[in-house]
Amino acid sequence: MRRIVIIGFGPVAARLIEELEEPLAQSRVHVCVIGSEPEGAYNRILLANLVTGHSTPQDLDLACDETNFPEGVTFLTGTTLSDISLDGQYLHTTDDRLISFDDLIFATGARAVLPRVPGLDVLDTDPCHLDSIPLPGVHPLRDMSDARRLREVVETGQDVLVLGGGILGIELALNLAEHGVQVSLIHRGQDLMPRQLDPDASRMLAHVLRQAGIQVIPGGINGVRSEGGRFTGVVLDDGTVREAGALIPAIGAQPRTEWAKKVRLPTHRGILVDHQLRVHGTSNIYAIGDCAEVLCSNPVCPECMAIDYQDSAPSGLIGPGWQQAQALADILDGTHNRVPSQVSQLITMKSQAVSLTAAGSVHARAFEQPRVDVATWEDPRTGRYLKVVSRDRNILGFVALGAPEAGAELAMLFERSGAAPGDPSVLLAADTPSGADTAPELTPESIICRCAGVTLAPIQQAVSAGATTVAEVSKCSRAGTGCGGCKDKLESVVSQAMAA
Secondary structure, three states: OEEEEEEOOOHHHHHHHHHOHHHHHOOOEEEEEEEOOOOOOEOHHHHHHHHHOOOOHHHHEOOOOHHHOOOOEEEEEOOOEEEEEOOOOEEEEOOOOEEEOOEEEEOOOEEEOOOOOOOOOOEOOOOOOOOOEOOOOEOOOOOHHHHHHHHHHHHOOOOEEEEOOOHHHHHHHHHHHHOOOOEEEEEOOOOOOOOOOOHHHHHHHHHHHHHOOOEEEEOOEEEEEEEOOEEEEEEEOOOOEEEOOEEEEOOOEEEOOHHHHHOOOOEOOOEEEOOOOEEOOOOOEEEOHHHEEEOOOOOOOHHHHOOOHHHOOOOOOHHHHHHHHHHHHHHHOOOOOOOOOOOOOOEEEEOOOOEEEEEEOOOOOOOOOOOEEEEEEEEOOOOEEEEEEEEOOEEEEEEEEOOHHHHHHHHHHHHOOOEOOOOHHHHHHHHOHHHHHHOOOOOOOOEEEOOOOEEHHHHHHHHHOOOOOHHHHHHHHOOOOOOOOOHHHHHHHHHHHHHO
C-alpha cells in the first residue's frame, strides 16, 4: 500500500482525494491529508456569499471526510507542521505526530497579497504556520475565519472598500452591493481588468458597475488610516481620505511556497513542477493548484519555451487546479498524463448586474496588424459590448459584456479552436428579447459548468438516473460546484430534462 501525504486541504486537495477513490477502495494507496484550518475542505470561491448571509458554512462544505470515502483516508484538520524530512520521507506535526510518506503532494494554495502602504502594519508570524495578520478592519477574504470577521462588519451597516480592479475584486464588490452593502471599488490605474479587457470594454464595465450602485474609484491608495489600532479609512492617491468600516484587499494572491523553500525545493512564482506535476529534481514530490507552477526543466521543451518566464505564475482559477488533481490521480495510479504549461485563461463573471466572458488577447485595434480582424459592437444604453479579434477566422481573443449567449458561443469556439462567424455581430441576436429563440441549441458536448468542465451529457445522465434537483445533479456530475456562475443555466437544464 503506497502512502500518499497531502499538505493542504482545500478544494484541489479534496478533488484529488475524490479522484483516488478507486485505488483507495482497492487498498492500493493510503492517503493522509493535513489541513491547518479546523474545517474540512470547502468552496473558497463562494466565501463572499457567506459574508452577505446568502450562504451558510454547510452550503460551502465539499463533504470530503471519513463518512464519504472508503477506508484508507486519514483527515488531520487543524494541524500544522513543525518539520519535513525529504530524505527520511516523514513529516512532523506540532502535536507530535510522525507521518511517513512514499509520495508527498503540496496543495498549499495561495494567500492574499496585502498592499504595501503606510499605516498598514502587519504582525509577523511564522510563515510556515500562519498567515500574516493585517490591521484589524482589513479583511483579505481567503478563508472561513476571514468571512466570519467581515460578516460582523457587514451586519453593522458600515461602508466597505474593496481594493482591486481584477475579477476577484469586482465579483466581491458586486456580491456585496447586491445584498445592500454600500461598497466602493478602488483600483490602480484607469482601467478595470486591464489584462483581460481593452480600454473601451473597461470603461463600459465601470459604467455598468456604477449603475449597480458601486462607486468606482480609479487611482489606488497611498496610505491607510487607523484609530485605536483599528482601520478607519484610506488615503487615495490624490490625498483624499475615504472613511469606511472595512477594507478588503483583492489585488492578487501569492502562492504558499514557504515550506517548499524551507526544504530547498525549487520555486519561482510557485513551486516548479514538470508536465507530470513532479517537483523539479525529485521523483516522489508533487504540487498542484495555486501553489504549483507548471514549467518543466527541459531547456528545449517547445511548450515551455513559448512561455514568458515572468508570466508563468499559477492561474489562480479553480478549474485548472481541478484538472491537475484529476491528472495527478492518474499519474499516481500509473497512467502518465501530460499537464500543459498553460491553461485556457477564459474568465467568466455572472451576477444580477453583470454578465462578462473574456479570453485571449483583445488589445489589437482595427487595421493595426496585418491579417488580424477586429470586430467591435457596443451599446452604452444597455451596457452591452462585444469585441472579437481573429486571424483567418481563428479567434485570438474576445470580450462579451452584457451578452451571455454570445459569450457562451464564443467561449466554445475559442476553446475548441472553432472558426469565428464572418460577421460576429450575428451572435448578439440571441441576447435580445426578441431573439431568445435563436440561442444556440445545446448539444451533449456543450459545456455547462466551466469550472468543473462538465458538459450537458452527464447532467442529463444524472437526471435519467434519478436526480431531481440541482443539488442532486451537482453531487452526481460536479456541475455547479465551482464559482456558481452556471447555476441559472444548470437549473434550466435540469428543469428541461425533468420535463422531458
